[in-house]
Amino acid sequence: MPRKRYQDQLRQLRGEVAALGDMVLDRYELALDVLETGDSMTATRVIDGDESINEWFLDIEDQCTELITLQQPVAGDLRMITASFKILTDLERVGDLATNLARYGHEASGELATSVNLTPIAEVAGKMVADAMDAYAKDDADRARAVATRDNKLDRQCTTASEAIARRLLEDYEHTIDVDALLDQISRALLTVRDLERVGDHAVNICSRTVYMVENDDELIY
Template sequence: MTPDGLRSELDRLAAEVEEMADLVCDRLRLALDALVEGDERGARVVLNGDGVVNRQYLDIERACTDLVALRQPVAGDLRFVVASFKIITDLERIADLAVNLASYALSADREVLPEVNLGDIGALAIRMVEDAVDAYVRRDDGWLCHEVADRDNELDALCAHASNVVVRTLIEHELDDDDLDADALADDVSVLFLTLRDLERVGDHAVNVAARTLYMATGSDELIY
């Protein structure tokens, strides 16, 4: 049985991880809106706010270290602390990807890019992160964790389809004297490929969160890879 003092500290740790996840998802939404709608102010909020996420990461890392060193949790409690540390590492990397997306929003001209539904792709990636964190907070013992992992296949398929659309558009596109500058188009298409890559990576980190949550709750490592 977990002592009351340790239980309260574990509950506080879970709340801090959830708070960090909420902030990271908010930054992802701002970056996605910047890409889709051209919201330059939102992009700069993401770019200028990365330090806040990094400080949260360090604070929670310290809390995890203190819990292990001072409270010496065992069994399920130890798995919870270790999983929390692994999860905030994935959240911090998702925040870095949001910074990437915000920087792409400032550098690309969306009007010259092939038509790709970044909004739907990004929304799916964000929902995966939210559901993975919800599974962690609820200490889900399987269903939601597997649901997040299964949706990664959908996200990968959407990213692959979007990439194919871009390639097909470029093949079919014939530049003439009155058309867009070829170098500028190539630069913007490169940004689009990087955007799709980073959205796919957001999904991968969401699966990592789900995998660690499943291990935390059940001891099963079937989603860890």
């Protein structure tokens, strides 16, 4: 019976990490809607909902600690628990970034950077997280490696977008009446690009821990 309970706890842990991933991705998609629309109700839903993500994160973290302390797992089980523990942190950070994005979109009233379309970048970053979590759920190390390689493309997209935003600042600076408003808009757009790039970085972290969990291979961690 104790062994069966232990295995049930491991399955429950995997299931809750995956479910938290679903919640975070749902909030991320809502945040992207706010970037496009500036909708205040949706922004509030994302921002206020971050607390529930944090609470769930801490609850699952406690489960990981309890499993390690009381069950003293070894080998594959220990890798799964520690990988899940690290993935939790990345999911919580993606939730924080979704909150940032919702705030940026609301402050900009849906006109974050009219000269730069950030939607394709946001979609790439979100798909990376979704695919990384799918690789984790299915113990698919090869898929995790493939997802991680997409980060280079995302980085290039972010660099291109940042350069375009900076060019807009240079072009508009001499002709604008409200310089402070222009600087606020450009700064907000650059912060958005930065946070989208970080979403992709967290997807890579999830992939690295999945590869380690499945194959005891730390190639992507360092």
